[in-house]
Amino acid sequence: MRLEGIHHVTAITGDAPQNVDFYARVLGLRLVKKTVNQDDPTVYHLFYADELGSAGADITFFEYPGARNGRAGAGMVHRVVWRVGSEEALDFWLDRLAAEGIASDREGGSVRFADPEGLELELRVAENADEPLVARHPEIPPALALQGFDGVRAFSLDPRASRRFLEGTLAFEPRDGDTWEVRGDRRGGFYAYDPAPGPGVGGAGTVHHVAWASPMGEHEAWRDRVRAAGGGPTDVIDRFYFRSIYFREPSGVLFEIATIGPGFTVDEPLDTLGEALSLPPNYRHLRDRLEGVLTPLPTTRELAERR
Numbered sequence: 183m184r185l186e187g188i189h190h191v192t193a194i195t196g197d198a199p200q201n202v203d204f205y206a207r208v209l210g211l212r213l214v215k216k217t218v219n220q221d222d223p224t225v226y227h228l229f230y231a232d233e234l235g236s237a238g239a240d241i242t243f244f245e246y247p248g249a250r251n252g253r254a255g256a257g258m259v260h261r262v263v264w265r266v267g268s269e270e271a272l273d274f275w276l277d278r279l280a281a282e283g284i285a286s287d288r289e290g291g292s293v294r295f296a297d298p299e300g301l302e303l304e305l306r307v308a309e310n311a312d313e314p315l316v317a318r319h320p321e322i323p324p325a326l327a328l329q330g331f332d333g334v335r336a337f338s339l340d341p342r343a344s345r346r347f348l349e350g351t352l353a354f355e356p357r358d359g360d361t362w363e364v365r366g367d368r369r370g371g372f373y374a375y376d377p378a379p380g381p382g383v384g385g386a387g388t389v390h391h392v393a394w395a396s397p398m399g400e401h402e403a404w405r406d407r408v409r410a411a412g413g414g415p416t417d418v419i420d421r422f423y424f425r426s427i428y429f430r431e432p433s434g435v436l437f438e439i440a441t442i443g444p445g446f447t448v449d450e451p452l453d454t455l456g457e458a459l460s461l462p463p464n465y466r467h468l469r470d471r472l473e474g475v476l477t478p479l480p481t482t483r484e485l486a487e488r489r
């Protein structure tokens with residue numbers, strides 16, 4: 183069994199309208215699902231991805247309205263790395279970010295910057311033949327667009343403590359330094375550690391967890407394997423768009439293993455993904471009340487007028 187790279191990355195935002203503006207308008211991802219936090223339906227859970235809402239391209243945000251910015255530290259993912267197709271794509275992004283007043287650093291095949299709440303992001307020229315997972319955007323030619331995740335970097339106080347679990351239980355393949363490749367039949371990505379600057383503080387602009395992708399038929403077996411290694415996984419939780427288990431790896435980073443499918447078209451058509459508020463079945467009777475309390479978000483049309 184091999185995990186198929188990253189399924190999604192989930193972070194925290196204190197400002198959902200600004201978050202939609204940045205990820206959908208500036209970065210050109212598609213808002214593929216506008217739903218609520220399954221533990222607190224009065225706040226959003228927003229999902230951005232490629233055109234099809236694919237695992238491997240999906241960054242999601244829990245909204246905590248007005249939350250203060252946090253700071254990544256030991257046991258937290260501190261940077262999300264996306265692929266782009268070429269050095270020309272990096273040129274394009276340097277210009278586009280500068281036009282938005284966003285500072286960036288270019289260094290050997292990559293561009294680094296931060297989202298409006300301080301979450302570190304990086305675009306790297308792809309070094310493999312994985313299918314590019316691209317969203318359509320009127321100002322971003324498909325050849326220059328983001329192509330899905332390359333990997334995530336986390337802070338660890340002691341990467342050696344995680345090695346046996348990552349390699350022996352999760353079948354991560356060691357690469358240079360404190361870096362592993364997580365590659366299945368169709369797709370892969372990397373997981374890497376940097377030395378921790380100290381303890382972190384959760385909050386806006388920090389990553390909550392990273393989810394690795396499992397084919398539907400292997401999900402229970404992954405849970406058994408994590409449990410056998412003392413990883414303490416949760417029960418399988420039905421997230422409606424996928425099924426999930428959660429556990430902390432030895433460095434403290436919250437991992438999820440999520441199924442590839444059933445996917446975001448389970449409750450709305452592909453053409454209009456993300457336009458209406460989607461509610462899981464157990465919250466559908468609350469629709470009127472929730473639509474009254476959720477933060478108003480810019481529509482696709484309103485975003486287009488800001489161009």
Ligand code: ZN
Pocket residue numbers: 190192391393438
């Ligand atoms: Zn998740």
